[in-house]
Amino acid sequence: MSEQFGQDFWEERYAGDTHVWSGRPNPQLVAEAGDLTPGTALDAGCGEGADAVWLASRGWRVTAVDFAATALRRAREHAETFDADAAGRIDWLQADLTAWAPPEQRFDLVSTHYVHLAGERAAFFRRMAAAVAPGGSLLVVGHHPSDLETTVGRPPLPELFFTAEDVVACLDSGRWDVVAAEARPRPATDPDGNEVTVHDTVLRAVRRR
Numbered sequence: 001m002s003e004q005f006g007q008d009f010w011e012e013r014y015a016g017d018t019h020v021w022s023g024r025p026n027p028q029l030v031a032e033a034g035d036l037t038p039g040t041a042l043d044a045g046c047g048e049g050a051d052a053v054w055l056a057s058r059g060w061r062v063t064a065v066d067f068a069a070t071a072l073r074r075a076r077e078h079a080e081t082f083d084a085d086a087a088g089r090i091d092w093l094q095a096d097l098t099a100w101a102p103p104e105q106r107f108d109l110v111s112t113h114y115v116h117l118a119g120e121r122a123a124f125f126r127r128m129a130a131a132v133a134p135g136g137s138l139l140v141v142g143h144h145p146s147d148l149e150t151t152v153g154r155p156p157l158p159e160l161f162f163t164a165e166d167v168v169a170c171l172d173s174g175r176w177d178v179v180a181a182e183a184r185p186r187p188a189t190d191p192d193g194n195e196v197t198v199h200d201t202v203l204r205a206v207r208r209r
């Protein structure tokens with residue numbers, strides 16, 4: 001991993017009084033998982049928990065993992081305030097995704113949004129893929145490398161960013177059906193308040209039964 005974006009960086013990012021993220025589920029999760037039948041889900045790099053809470057409020061039983069203790073505390077509070085029933089369907093787990101291996105073929109959905117692990121990335125994607133149950137979905141969403149050509153203010157470190165093809169390259173092609181592999185546009189606001197279009201890398205693949 002880029003040491004620059006290790007646990008200390010994220011703990012500091014979450015250290016202020018205000019929430020870092022919007023509290024709304026990520027649009028690519030809503031688009032890709034909205035029609036899936038609820039089962040078991042893993043949210044890897046859950047941050048303040050909006051995706052985990054959205055999934056749980058739709059009936060998913062969620063394991064939500066992050067290494068930032070402050071994010072997990074806020075996520076738990078958010079869940080309990082928003083929907084106590086849903087909160088009861090979420091297990092929060094503090095772990096480092098560069099090392100933590102989820103149980104194999106356990107989850108009907110493995111979702112990870114905006115976790116950029118640079119040199120550790122391929123091994124991370126493989127561990128996440130291994131955790132998907134037969135018939136289940138792997139959903140990997142990240143900031144697309146083309147965002148570096150915009151004014152949105154991504155860190156100027158090309159090695160952090162990846163394409164859907166980079167994720168596909170980590171999958172055994174005989175075992176997966178790729179449902180979405182694209183750079184999907186999304187409106188955003190840059191640090192000067194200008195409206196810009198950024199792109200999300202979106203990979204969804206279904207493990208064959």
Ligand SMILES: C[S@@+](CC[C@H](N)C(=O)[O-])C[C@H]1O[C@@H](n2cnc3c(N)ncnc32)[C@H](O)[C@@H]1O
Binds near residue numbers: 095
């Ligand atoms: C950009 S935030 C995205 C949070 C959430 N997925 C969302 O979209 O709102 C990245 C999250 O990944 C977590 N993270 C980054 N590297 C990690 C690692 N090695 N192990 C566990 N969590 C990590 C950070 O603490 C942070 O909460």
